[in-house]
Amino acid sequence: MPALPEYKTRVLLENHGVPLVPAVFHNVMPEILPEPVVFLKAQIPGATSRAGRGLVRKASTTEEISNGLAELLAEENCQGVLAAQAVDIKKEYYAACLLDFGDGENLPGGVILFSPDGGTGIEGRTDSLLKIHFSLLNPPSGNDIEKELEGIPNSPELADFLQKMTSTFIGYKLTVLETNPIAVLEDGSHIAVDCRAEFEKHAVSKKHAELFKVPESTVDDSTPLEKIVETINAMDPAGTGFFRASREKVPVGTIAVATNLCGGGGKMLWEMTTGGRNDIFSLNESDTSGGLSGFKSYRILRAIMSQPEAQVLILTGSGMAFQNQYHLASAVWKALRESATPLPCLLRFGGTDQEKAMELMNTVAETLQVQIKTFRPEIFPNAMVEHLSDIATDRRIKQEFSPEAGEVAFEIDTPPARFVYHPEKNPDNIEPLCINECPTGFLQWNNNRITSNPEAKCIGCLVCETVSLLRGNGELTIELDLPGEVL
Numbered sequence: 001m002p003a004l005p006e007y008k009t010r011v012l013l014e015n016h017g018v019p020l021v022p023a024v025f026h027n028v029m030p031e032i033l034p035e036p037v038v039f040l041k042a043q044i045p046g047a048t049s050r051a052g053r054g055l056v057r058k059a060s061t062t063e064e065i066s067n068g069l070a071e072l073l074a075e076e077n078c079q080g081v082l083a084a085q086a087v088d089i090k091k092e093y094y095a096a097c098l099l100d101f102g103d104g105e106n107l108p109g110g111v112i113l114f115s116p117d118g119g120t121g122i123e124g125r126t127d128s129l130l131k132i133h134f135s136l137l138n139p140p141s142g143n144d145i146e147k148e149l150e151g152i153p154n155s156p157e158l159a160d161f162l163q164k165m166t167s168t169f170i171g172y173k174l175t176v177l178e179t180n181p182i183a184v185l186e187d188g189s190h191i192a193v194d195c196r197a198e199f200e201k202h203a204v205s206k207k208h209a210e211l212f213k214v215p216e217s218t219v220d221d222s223t224p225l226e227k228i229v230e231t232i233n234a235m236d237p238a239g240t241g242f243f244r245a246s247r248e249k250v251p252v253g254t255i256a257v258a259t260n261l262c263g264g265g266g267k268m269l270w271e272m273t274t275g276g277r278n279d280i281f282s283l284n285e286s287d288t289s290g291g292l293s294g295f296k297s298y299r300i301l302r303a304i305m306s307q308p309e310a311q312v313l314i315l316t317g318s319g320m321a322f323q324n325q326y327h328l329a330s331a332v333w334k335a336l337r338e339s340a341t342p343l344p345c346l347l348r349f350g351g352t353d354q355e356k357a358m359e360l361m362n363t364v365a366e367t368l369q370v371q372i373k374t375f376r377p378e379i380f381p382n383a384m385v386e387h388l389s390d391i392a393t394d395r396r397i398k399q400e401f402s403p404e405a406g407e408v409a410f411e412i413d414t415p416p417a418r419f420v421y422h423p424e425k426n427p428d429n430i431e432p433l434c435i436n437e438c439p440t441g442f443l444q445w446n447n448n449r450i451t452s453n454p455e456a457k458c459i460g461c462l463v464c465e466t467v468s469l470l471r472g473n474g475e476l477t478i479e480l481d482l483p484g485e486v487l
């Protein structure tokens with residue numbers, strides 16, 4: 001999902017009456033410098049961990065302001081610098097609005113995440129987050145929110161603030177809107193000190209197109225892996241498959257983590273986890289969501305795992321994924337079997353069939369060349385990362401994989417795949433178990449051969465191959481070509 005820099009997110013919040021810390025945006029060096037004391041914040045779309053990277057600086061003198069502005073304006077992809085007035089803060093809160101795909105208790109809609117503690121280090125307090133689910137069609141009033149905040153000081157003012165945030169989130173069809181911190185000032189007022197938003201490009205209305213426009217780079221600086229992912233998306237456009245490699249070198253002493261983050265919720269939880277830490281380095285940004293197939297998940301995972309510096313892979317979503325988690329686990333298992341250099345993994349499954357996903361990965365764990373750990377959705381990434389150093393590797397395992405020869409039963413274009421039958425594994429010519437497990441009825445057994453049903457559709461879930469390998473005799477395998485060299 002594209003991210004809006006803070007100066008643009010402020011415009012959205014301001015339009016819905018959310019009070020903000022006074023700030024001025026400069027896209028060139030101003031003739032009259034701001035009055036000290038200010039915080040200078042480089043405005044780079046999608047930039048995370050800004051403070052740790054020196055992209056946010058406190059400037060207490062005119063000289064510091066002048067030097068800070070000059071340096072930050074020269075940063076790569078910097079659209080300008082926000083000079084935000086320093087304020088005396090009595091108390092800090094954290095709040096975010098996210099899209100919520102629903103679970104056994106809640107229908108799909110939105111969710112407000114609120115913590116009575118804001119500021120840096122929110123990643124360590126995810127267990128204390130209050131969640132307020134809401135309908136996008138019938139959003140909560142200030143009174144509704146206030147009831148949920150019972151016992152929290154300043155709840156009427158906070159409820160008013162959160163209601164305006166929710167209205168911004170819905171009004172602009174955002175996928176993520178975060179303010180951290182919401183500051184309480186000496187006079188009791190509540191203001192947003194820092195904020196960020198993410199949006200789905202296709203959801204932006206013509207009326208708001210200008211607000212969401214991000215200047216396009218005229219230079220194509222895509223890496224070979226990014227180009228591979230672009231081609232995967234062109235081959236199989238259903239669902240989001242986003243990958244962008246970090247342009248920075250892995251800092252010494254950090255664990256280099258390849259990430260497969262599923263949706264805005266997964267991305268946000270990961271940013272909350274790593275935002276205040278300098279011992280974890282994310283090699284890439286990623287987003288696999290929007291109902292992509294297991295075939296596509298496999299291909300994107302192979303690209304993500306192919307990053308040569310990676311020491312470990314982390315896969316997590318919001319914990320309430322729309323994508324069937326058993327299909328996702330089948331893709332992970334396939335990628336770990338077929339990669340030339342598989343990565344140790346921390347895998348968090350949450351959503352439909354999460355138990356089956358966990359069971360699958362736990363069943364096959366012993367057969368893999370790398371260590372994996374699985375996590376339930378109740379375990380947040382901030383707890384998962386405590387296992388990083390246990391399984392991260394300095395030396396990638398090398399394994400050989402070449403697809404077993406067989407008879408190509410048929411090929412499909414959407415999503416692209418080749419289905420291979422291995423008759424020698426079925427000497428009695430009985431219908432393989434996997435046929436009956438196909439959720440759409442696409443697979444058929446006719447005249448002692450695997451065939452496809454022209455009336456049905458393959459959704460690329462990988463269930464047939466998983467069942468064939470785990471519970472059958474390996475009668476059916478699926479070959480998924482990759483559009484370039486990956487490890």
Ligand code: SF4
Nearest residue numbers: 438458459461462464
């Ligand atoms: S043939 Fe059926 S089980 Fe196999 S990937 Fe396609 S939909 Fe899934």
